[in-house]
Amino acid sequence: MNFRHLAAAALLPASLLALSACQQDSARPAATASATLAASSAARPAAAASASPDAMAALQQALEQRIPQLNGHILEVNPSPMPGLYEVLASGNNLFYTDAQGDFLLNGSLLDTRTQQDLTADRIDQLSAIAFDKLPAQDAFVTKRGDGSRQLAVFSDPNCPFCHRLEESLAKVDNITIHTYLLPILGENSVSRAGQIWCAPDRVKAWEDWMLRKTAPAAAASCDTDALQRNVRFAEQHNITGTPALVFANGKRVSGAIPVEQIEKLLAESQ
Structure with missing residues (x-):
């Protein structure tokens, strides 16, 4: 509605x-x-x-x-x-x-x-709330920093400026494992960019190059991008209508480019 x-x-x-x-x-x-x-x-x-x-x-x-x-x-x-x-x-x-x-x-x-x-x-x-163990892990790529002990899932559109801002904050967080779900909902350009990142030989590097340094992914061979459509369907089922959307280990969901201090607080609460 x-x-x-x-x-x-x-x-x-x-x-x-x-x-x-x-x-x-x-x-x-x-x-x-x-x-x-x-x-x-x-x-x-x-x-x-x-x-x-x-x-x-x-x-x-x-x-x-x-x-x-x-x-x-x-x-x-x-x-x-x-x-x-x-x-x-x-x-x-x-x-x-x-x-x-x-x-x-x-x-x-x-x-x-x-x-x-x-x-x-x-x-x-x-x-x-979304139970963390119900997330489709196969449709995300994983970034690990430090000991990776704290878990976070992020639904993100590569062309969303708030998602870029969130990535700048996440880059300052240590001892974390980030499961990134590409959610191209802002138009055809987002679909194309998400496909380039998903098909890159190193998805994490391609993602960080684009989100933190505005360096577009190098041309890559085409690959199976069905995961992107599955992410869109999952988002629709769970009323995720905006990016970024963060899901913490305790199932708590938060929307928006929240600052580092709030991320740390929510990670601590989710342990």
């Missing part, structure tokens, strides 16, 4: 569409949206509305009838941690909140004021 159309119709704020890195299409909403709903479950009584499967199905039906853009794109409706508020999960890991009757729809972060925990960000992390 193109949620830009939803925002254009003034049904949802444009903050839903915050972009991270190089986008093929609209990505999952940022965990920190412009509208923030701060709530404490201790401050309100439990809602009287039923959370039965029938009630959730009726709520989903009401939302789809009132907002045609959501029709067929709501995956499930469940009670949220805040009494009386319900979580609406739409395709693309888009999260909204609604009341028991579907009269109101909220886009933003639900905070637990007691713990200062961003419950929406935690839920999105849970929904977007």
